[in-house]
Amino acid sequence: MSTQNYHYTLWLWLEGMFPRRLNYFLLMKGLVSTPMDLLQGTTNVPNLRIVKMRPDMETGSWKFDSEADALPRGTSTPCLRVTDTQTGRERWVYESVSILSYFESIFRGHGLTLLSLDPLDVAATNDIIGVINLAMAEGGTYMRHACPAMAAWSGLKNEDRSHAAALNSYGIMVKDLRKVQIWAEDTLAETGWLTPGVQGPGLADITLAAGRRYLELGYGWDIFEREELKVLAAWYKRFKNTLPWWDALEEREDVHPKEMMLGKEYREV
Ligand SMILES: N[C@@H](CCC(=O)N[C@@H](CS)C(=O)NCC(=O)O)C(=O)O
Missing domain, CATH: 3.40.30.10 (Glutaredoxin)
Structure with a gap:
């Protein structure tokens, strides 16, 4: 069909x-x-x-x-x-x-090519996207335990939140993001991006950048704030600067619902 x-x-x-x-x-x-x-x-x-x-x-x-x-x-x-x-x-x-x-x-052939056709590049891209998704899940667990307002939305009772659980998930998230840096080392050196086998930012780049921006808007959280993630911090700056539509989309006045913008002071750890 x-x-x-x-x-x-x-x-x-x-x-x-x-x-x-x-x-x-x-x-x-x-x-x-x-x-x-x-x-x-x-x-x-x-x-x-x-x-x-x-x-x-x-x-x-x-x-x-x-x-x-x-x-x-x-x-x-x-x-x-x-x-x-x-x-x-x-x-x-x-x-x-x-x-x-x-x-x-x-939609191959439309706009930019965001995924290589080479099976090994595809496997490497899937590795990176998989670990990005794990990192995002740990980031979510960190937020639920660290931030009382977030816990209420997610069904976790305030008294059941745990700072130890929050910090544990934060640590695992950083470890997962370190894997992204290591696994993408060659690609980053070659093209500046995370997705192997394409010339510009691709599916792995999109996957991580979206989470980075959302968590910043919603919780005042730069997930690359640790020194050990400085390669990703530099990569993200590049991502924003490369896309001609970034400011019009992501820096617009009503970019995020005001009632969902909890600053970092809402996090206890
Ligand atoms: N693993 C899913 C996660 C999607 C997800 O959690 N989306 C949120 C909004 S950003 C949502 O719809 N949450 C409500 C729900 O899961 O019922 C994906 O990658 O698409």
Whole structure:
């Protein structure tokens, strides 16, 4: 079945950490033209539709412009529905990394190339993305234990939070990010980026940069603050400076919901 017969529906909470990966991807591939188009959900691809969603802070559920666009149970954002327009059959892709690599393969030839075709480069990219995801999960555990406001949202009782657990996860996150630096050493020396076999920033770069920016906006946290992560700190500066749309997207006035911007003073350790 040709992908021409598919219709793609992509659910994005544009301010979120994992959907942010798709924001960067869509702009780098030219599948949306500008940050403004992205914020309005306008794509350049006739069979790709973006459904914008946002958290309802009072109920803890998601809000959609239309009830018909509500996500089914068992999903998170980003999430992709693929509808075969000939048969009506629907299939789903649930994980940000799976959506990125699927889109990269079907939109190869659009915009920048973000993943090498060489199987060894792909394996090395998957290694790096895997450890980035582990680092992000540890970062989340750190936040839940370190930050009372965050604990409330995530179902952890305040009295069950533990500073020891917070610091333990912080340490594991740093160890995981050190692995990223070590595993990407050759690629960083060759191109300045984390994704092997491509000339510019690729899928591994997108995956890490989105988390770095989200945690800074939400919690005033520079996850590369430790001296031992200075290679990643320099890499991130390069990433921001390379992308022509960065400021328009990431430095805009309403870049993050004000009620979700907890400064670093909200963290106890
Ligand atoms: N592993 C998932 C994580 C997605 C995720 O946790 N998204 C958040 C928003 S940034 C979410 O939808 N949380 C609500 C939920 O999981 O029900 C991915 O990489 O796509």
